[in-house]
Amino acid sequence: MNGTDVKPSVAPGVRLGQVSFVWRPLIVFVTLLLAAATFLVFCVSIGVGDFPIGLNRVIATILGRGERVDEFVIMDLRMPRALAGLVVGIALGVSGAITQSIARNPLASPDILGVTAGASAVSVFLVTVSGGTATAIVSSVGLSSAALLGGLGTGLLVYFMAWRRGVDGFRLILIGISVSAVMEAITTWLLVTADIRDVAKAQAWLVGSLDNRSWGEVRIALWCTLVLLVVVASVAFQFKPMHFGDEIAAGLGVRYSIVRAVLLLCAVLLAAAAVSAAGPVPFVALVAPQVAMRLARCPTPPMVASGLVGALLLIGADLVARTALPISLPVGVVTAAIGGPFLVYLLVRANLR
Amino acid sequence: MGTTAVERPAPRGTDTRRRRVVGLGMLAVVLVAAGVVSLAVGARALSPAEVWHGLFAAPDSDQRLTEIRLIVRTVRVPRTVLAIVAGIALGVGGALIQGYTRNPIADTGLLGVNAGASFAVVSVIAVFGFSNPFQYVWFAFLGAAVAGVVVFGLASIGRGAGNPLTLALAGQGITVFLAAMTTAVALTDLASLNALRFWNAGSVAGVGFDVIWPVTAFIVVGLVLALAMLPSLNLLNLGDDVARGLGVNIALSRTVGIVAITLLAGAATAACGPIAFLGLMVAHVARYMTGPDYRWLVPYAGLLGAVVLLVCDIVGRLVVRPGELDAGVLVALLGAPFFAVLVWRGKFRNA
Numbered sequence: 219m220n221g222t223d224v225k226p227s228v229a230p231g232v233r234l235g236q237v238s239f240v241w242r243p244l245i246v247f248v249t250l251l252l253a254a255a256t257f258l259v260f261c262v263s264i265g266v267g268d269f270p271i272g273l274n275r276v277i278a279t280i281l282g283r284g285e286r287v288d289e290f291v292i293m294d295l296r297m298p299r300a301l302a303g304l305v306v307g308i309a310l311g312v313s314g315a316i317t318q319s320i321a322r323n324p325l326a327s328p329d330i331l332g333v334t335a336g337a338s339a340v341s342v343f344l345v346t347v348s349g350g351t352a353t354a355i356v357s358s359v360g361l362s363s364a365a366l367l368g369g370l371g372t373g374l375l376v377y378f379m380a381w382r383r384g385v386d387g388f389r390l391i392l393i394g395i396s397v398s399a400v401m402e403a404i405t406t407w408l409l410v411t412a413d414i415r416d417v418a419k420a421q422a423w424l425v426g427s428l429d430n431r432s433w434g435e436v437r438i439a440l441w442c443t444l445v446l447l448v449v450v451a452s453v454a455f456q457f458k459p460m461h462f463g464d465e466i467a468a469g470l471g472v473r474y475s476i477v478r479a480v481l482l483l484c485a486v487l488l489a490a491a492a493v494s495a496a497g498p499v500p501f502v503a504l505v506a507p508q509v510a511m512r513l514a515r516c517p518t519p520p521m522v523a524s525g526l527v528g529a530l531l532l533i534g535a536d537l538v539a540r541t542a543l544p545i546s547l548p549v550g551v552v553t554a555a556i557g558g559p560f561l562v563y564l565l566v567r568a569n570l571r
Numbered sequence: 572m573g574t575t576a577v578e579r580p581a582p583r584g585t586d587t588r589r590r591r592v593v594g595l596g597m598l599a600v601v602l603v604a605a606g607v608v609s610l611a612v613g614a615r616a617l618s619p620a621e622v623w624h625g626l627f628a629a630p631d632s633d634q635r636l637t638e639i640r641l642i643v644r645t646v647r648v649p650r651t652v653l654a655i656v657a658g659i660a661l662g663v664g665g666a667l668i669q670g671y672t673r674n675p676i677a678d679t680g681l682l683g684v685n686a687g688a689s690f691a692v693v694s695v696i697a698v699f700g701f702s703n704p705f706q707y708v709w710f711a712f713l714g715a716a717v718a719g720v721v722v723f724g725l726a727s728i729g730r731g732a733g734n735p736l737t738l739a740l741a742g743q744g745i746t747v748f749l750a751a752m753t754t755a756v757a758l759t760d761l762a763s764l765n766a767l768r769f770w771n772a773g774s775v776a777g778v779g780f781d782v783i784w785p786v787t788a789f790i791v792v793g794l795v796l797a798l799a800m801l802p803s804l805n806l807l808n809l810g811d812d813v814a815r816g817l818g819v820n821i822a823l824s825r826t827v828g829i830v831a832i833t834l835l836a837g838a839a840t841a842a843c844g845p846i847a848f849l850g851l852m853v854a855h856v857a858r859y860m861t862g863p864d865y866r867w868l869v870p871y872a873g874l875l876g877a878v879v880l881l882v883c884d885i886v887g888r889l890v891v892r893p894g895e896l897d898a899g900v901l902v903a904l905l906g907a908p909f910f911a912v913l914v915w916r917g918k919f920r921n922a
Contacts, residue, residue: 325676325739379911391676392855392914396907399848403903409768410897414761417768425754501747508740545759551751558748565737565744566728 245514252526259530260304263537264296298431301440303533306492307502309443311528312450313488314503315519316481321391327503328489330394334498335401336372337365337490338424342405345420346412362435366494372401373486426499426550428536439495443488450484453477454521499550501557502528512564591867594860598874605881609651610643613888653783654775654881657839660790662876664835665850666857666869667797670804671828672738678851679836681742685845686749687718693753693767697760708782708841715837718745723829773846773899775884786842793834800828804865846899849876852910879906
């Protein structure tokens with residue numbers, strides 16, 4: 219189903235001991251280019267603000283050779299936000315690439331696994347229901363950790379509900395949709411009954427935002443994402459047949475289903491970590507793998523490139539949200555406002571070619 | 572039924588047909604029963620005699636009976652009629668969009684219909700300060716229709732025209748864009764945000780016949796168009812090449828189908844707000860009951876949609892008394908676990 223306009227090219231295979239892959243120069247080139255662009259936007263984003271800092275000074279400070287004033291502004295004030303953007307973008311991009319590959323459906327973003335809906339329901343509950351246990355939970359574990367647990371819990375619930383002598387991609391999607399519907403209904407009901415000022419607070423969170431990040435909030439997402447990326451990288455190489463469909467996959471044996479389960483779990487955790495740091499930023503998980511796939515002319519979403527496109531999209535959108543508009547909007551509004559038309563543009567261009 | 576009757580031994584074919592007709596009849600009976608209950612149940616419970624009186628008796632001087640008349644005619648009847656009409660529209664719309672996009676997880680929200688309606692509602696409230704649903708229901712319909720047309724138009728450009736995947740992705744792109752714009756407006760205008768949260772819950776209450784009749788007219792047009800296209804929809808599901816070979820005008824069939832979906836979902840959403848998940852769910856349940864023949868699947872989905880929406884509205888009036896739980900919220904709360912059980916028991920195939 220993926221990549222209607224992209225034909226897999228016949229490319230030479232490469233084997234290095236246990237690891238074998240198809241040598242595609244384009245994807246390496248695109249990935250390097252994306253990495254460079256991401257780093258550049260990351261540095262620009264740190265430099266821009268009420269106290270502008272030049273690009274060379276930003277890079278020097280990141281490398282540990284900056285002046286003391288710059289060090290304070292960059293490392294203490296701006297780095298958490300920029301890192302949050304980077305981490306959330308990568309997490310969403312990779313999570314989207316995994317789910318889209320496994321479900322063989324480009325609409326199968328992590329949202330469908332219930333993660334974002336569950337995290338949102340927990341957060342909106344904590345924001346709108348004041349007093350008693352809600353306040354106690356927020357003060358002891360923090361809003362973002364509670365959201366992480368909510369997203370993770372919902373994701374696992376979907377996964378285990380879909381388990382029936384193995385997990386079938388289609389069943390997973392249907393269960394995910396129904397669990398998400400329940401979580402969204404709870405969220406809607408909480409919003410209907412809540413005080414309007416709390417609703418505004420919840421709504422700002424619901425759209426996805428990088429405002430006022432501190433090191434404490436970023437740290438969890440950062441470590442989760444790093445560990446998960448290592449796991450994904452180590453199993454992904456054995457997972458080339460994931461887009462061939464369930465029948466062929468079943469023929470490849472038990473090892474395959476374990477690997478797929480591990481990857482799905484990683485996708486859920488990555489999405490939960492992202493939501494805990496920035497709220498359910500829309501669209502990045504859906505669009506980043508699709509863009510990466512088209513840039514690299516791959517038949518399936520490439521993992522690394524998807525993560526980089528996600529980071530580029532999120533940091534760039536945050537930059538726009540802070541600077542280009544008269545009022546400061548949450549980053550989620552901008553990712554959607556840029557990403558939506560961009561996806562449409564890609565479609566139209568692919569059709570006209 | 573024609574093709575099945577040819578392939579299978581005649582007796583068994585007739586059997587299946589009879590079973591399907593009986594099933595359809597039973598759904599209709601359930602719907603009528605739910606309709607009667609809907610008239611009687613609410614903040615003030617009425618006996619069957621009182622309902623009868625409220626419906627048919629001429630006005631008289633008894634104050635208690637006049638009050639009952641008022642409750643039945645201006646509150647209970649409109650919301651019951653709207654639940655049935657909107658339920659049919661959303662059920663049929665859900666079955667059609669899964670057929671036309673050949674995507675089993677497609678929902679009417681996919682065409683941008685819900686997002687377009689929400690954006691229109693928020694915008695006119697922010698710009699004109701409307702506070703009454705009667706004022707913005709038409710803008711909601713306009714927004715829904717425009718979004719649907721734009722999505723379909725974008726998906727029809729060039730070589731990939733009519734490709735189910737292109738349509739789904741274009742729908743997603745426009746939906747997310749509009750949702751962001753909606754949030755941007757709502758976050759800067761507290762009155763719009765306040766209206767939006769009630770609108771978003773999805774409810775069949777509080778709308779009078781002055782809105783219901785025009786909405787119903789659009790839905791009837793949508794239903795007629797949809798039913799006319801069902802045979803060709805069956806052929807489309809064999810793949811474009813096969814359908815073309817069998818003499819189907821693919822572009823025409825798909826265009827009419829999408830127009831029908833936009834009318835159905837747009838009108839229902841304008842009157843009730845976005846009721847998510849209903850169309851998706853009943854389409855799958857209907858497919859489980861009838862098999863893949865759209866000439867049976869679509870009527871089943873329509874009746875199922877009406878039953879589910881009506882029952883959810885009734886339950887919503889009872890569970891949090893003296894308040895009410897919106898039908899849209901209950902559709903998800905009640906329907907989703909039921910749907911999940913069916914999925915888990917392996918009832919659905921990737922269509």
